[in-house]
Each structure stands twice: as C-alpha cells, then as structure tokens.
Amino acid sequence: xxxxxxxxxxxxxxxxxxxxxxxxxxxxxxxxxxxxxxxxxxxxxxxxxxxxxxxxxxxxxxxxxxxxxxxxxxxxxxxxxxxxxxxxxxxxxxxxxxxxxxxxxxxxxxxxxxxxxxxxxxxxxxxxxxxxxxxxxxxxxxxxxxxxxxxxxxxxxxxxxxxxxxxxxxxxxxxxxxxxxxxxxxxxxxxxxxxxxxxxxxxxxxxxxxxxxxxxxxxxxxxxxxxxxxxxxxxxxxxxxxxxxxxxxxxxxxxxxxxxxxxxxxxxxxxxxxxxxxxxxxxxxxxxxxxxxxxxxx
Numbered sequence: 001x002x003x004x005x006x007x008x009x010x011x012x013x014x015x016x017x018x019x020x021x022x023x024x025x026x027x028x029x030x031x032x033x034x035x036x037x038x039x040x041x042x043x044x045x046x047x048x049x050x051x052x053x054x055x056x057x058x059x060x061x062x063x064x065x066x067x068x069x070x071x072x073x074x075x076x077x078x079x080x081x082x083x084x085x086x087x088x089x090x091x092x093x094x095x096x097x098x099x100x101x102x103x104x105x106x107x108x109x110x111x112x113x114x115x116x117x118x119x120x121x122x123x124x125x126x127x128x129x130x131x132x133x134x135x136x137x138x139x140x141x142x143x144x145x146x147x148x149x150x151x152x153x154x155x156x157x158x159x160x161x162x163x164x165x166x167x168x169x170x171x172x173x174x175x176x177x178x179x180x181x182x183x184x185x186x187x188x189x190x191x192x193x194x195x196x197x198x199x200x201x202x203x204x205x206x207x208x209x210x211x212x213x214x215x216x217x218x219x220x221x222x223x224x225x226x227x228x229x230x231x232x233x234x235x236x237x238x239x240x241x242x243x244x245x246x247x248x249x250x251x252x253x254x255x256x257x258x259x260x261x262x263x264x265x266x267x268x269x270x271x272x273x274x275x276x277x278x279x280x281x282x283x284x285x286x287x288x289x290x291x292x293x294x295x296x297x298x
Contacts, residue, residue: 003032003077003123005039007152008046010184010219014119015050019148019183019221022054023085024118027142029135030125031090031099034080036072043068043080050084057085089117091138105131109141115225117142122151127162133230140178140228148183149220155187157213159198171218173231180220188215196294 014020036043044063051057063071063083071080078098081088091102104126120142126135139149154165168185175182190213197210234240 002035002074003152004034005036005042006188007123007150008034008036008042008080010150010217011119012046012049014148014183014219015053020119022050022057023087025087025116026081026089026119026121027117028077028088028090028121028123028125029104029139030123031092031094031096032077032121032123033074034071034077035074038072040068040072043071047080047084050086054085060085104129104135104138106134108134109138114141115144115147117147118144119148119150122149122153124153124162126151127154127158127164127166130163132164136174137228140222143222145222145225147222149180149222150217151219152215152217155214155216157190157195157211159195159201159211166216168216168218169233170231171216171220173233175218175220177229177231178226179223181223183219183221184217185219186217188217189213190215 011020047063051060060083063080067075067079067083076096078088078090088098090096090099091104092099093101093103095101120139122135122139126132129135139151143149151171154161155168156165158165171185172182174180192213194210195213197206197208232240
C-alpha cells in the first residue's frame with residue numbers, strides 16, 4: 001500500500017483550511033509507504049508548511065537530504081507525519097512502529113479508540129478486504145466529530161490488484177447516509193496511460209489491447225456523533241418492505257465463523273519459515289505476476 005505526493009498536497013490543503021489542526025492525530029488503515037520520486041523538493045516545503053502552523057514545533061528538526069531520499073522511495077509515511085508534529089497510528093496485520101494489529105474483516109473498533117482521530121486515511125486498503133461494511137464502519141468510528149476521513153482508492157483498471165474497485169455512487173450515498181460534509185472529490189488516471197491487457201483477459205472475451213488505471217478520491221468531514229449508517233442503493237428495486245427497514249426480517253446473528261483460506265495465518269505456521277524464505281517466495285510471486293502482465297509468462 002502506498003501514496004504519492006498528491007496525497008500530501010491534499011493534507012497540506014486541509015491544514016491550511018484549518019480542517020487539520022497542528023499536532024493532529026492520524027490513523028491510517030494500513031501502514032502506508034510514500035512513492036514520490038521526483039518530488040524531493042516538495043517534501044521540505046510540505047514539512048515547513050505544516051510546522052509553520054504549530055508554534056510548539058518551530059525548532060523541530062527538518063528532514064535531511066538522506067531522509068527525504070528514503071521517504072520518496074517507499075519510506076513509511078509515519079516518519080514524515082511524525083516529523084511534522086502529528087501523532088501517528090496505523091491498523092495493519094504486521095508489527096511495526098506505531099502499528100496496531102487489527103483485522104478489518106472482523107474486528108470492531110474498541111470503545112477507547114472511537115472518535116479519537118483528526119484524520120483517518122484509507123489509501124488503497126479497503127479494496128483488499130472482503131468485509132467492506134466493517135472497513136468503512138472502522139473509518140467512521142475512528143474519526144472525531146469534525147474529523148477528516150480521506151479515501152483514495154481504485155476506480156477502474158488495476159487488474160489483479162485487490163478485490164474491489166469503487167463506484168462514486170458509494171461515496172455520494174455514504175455521505176448522505178451519515179451526514180458527512182464532502183470536502184473534496186477527485187478522479188485521476190495512472191501515469192501509465194496505456195496498460196497492456198493480460199493474456200487471460202484477451203483469451204476470455206476482453207477485446208481491447210489495454211486499459212487505463214483510474215483512481216478515485218473522496219475527502220469527508222464527520223459532522224455528527226452518530227452510529228455508522230449503511231447506504232442502500234435502491235435504483236433497481238420495485239419497492240422496500242417496511243419490515244425490512246425496521247429490521248424485523250433480519251435473522252439472528254450468526255456466530256463468528258470467519259476463517260482464512262490458502263494462507264497460514266497462525267503465528268506457528270509462519271514460524272516454520274525464515275524471514276529470508278518468506279521474502280524469497282514473495283519476490284518469486286511478484287516476478288511471475290509481472291511477467292504475466294507484460295505477456296512474457298505463462
């Protein structure tokens with residue numbers, strides 16, 4: 001998971017508009033890496049713009065050239081946010097500094113963390129989880145009233161990346177259902193203008209030679225301390241039963257039976273392999289995927 005310099009310009013905008021206070025608390029869904037090659041000159045400007053609004057941080061150390069080079073080549077955003085005086089946390093499935101182990105598929109936000117964060121980010125995370133309801137509820141529950149919820153996600157393309165791409169209607173009706181203020185919405189196209197179609201797609205009915213990777217951004221402001229509400233898309237429904245809306249038609253809650261397939265999630269399973277072996281297998285898999293994408297592999 002990662003973000004670009006564009007995301008930083010949005011955060012700077014929020015700071016300058018007074019929507020993100022100095023020393024803000026940030027919660028990321030997924031510990032993010034920054035990929036901003038070519039934007040090395042902007043990072044000091046970003047840090048200076050954020051620190052200038054926080055008198056208590058006027059003497060804070062500025063990022064060195066070495067630190068900037070690391071950050072723009074996949075460094076963790078936690079380093080940058082902390083250097084700007086922000087308080088940082090992330091939810092993820094691995095241990096790292098500032099990271100809380102959390103399963104977005106089945107964990108509810110604990111009471112002590114609800115309504116605690118000035119900025120909650122979803123930079124390419126929820127498309128990787130099955131439980132979309134719990135993913136978006138987590139964002140809602142984490143944010144303070146007046147806090148910002150920032151989603152940057154796939155709109156189209158991104159073959160074999162995650163499980164989902166997102167229709168703008170979801171975010172429009174998500175805002176309506178929860179009385180979010182829509183601070184910004186934006187759409188973008190990947191720097192690679194034309195992505196080759198994988199052989200499997202061409203052999204199974206996809207007629208074009210390629211496609212564009214398109215992204216979607218929505219920035220919301222939470223305006224009320226209310227429970228998360230699910231939007232209901234009814235454009236093709238003939239009617240809606242009052243019994244359905246009242247909840248009378250709902251079955252009793254099923255027991256927690258979620259299990260993960262095809263991956264060894266227990267610590268004991270992973271302990272059988274060294275870190276080197278795991279990294280080597282990941283590299284092999286990414287290499288095979290890349291070869292397939294460029295049409296050189298089976």
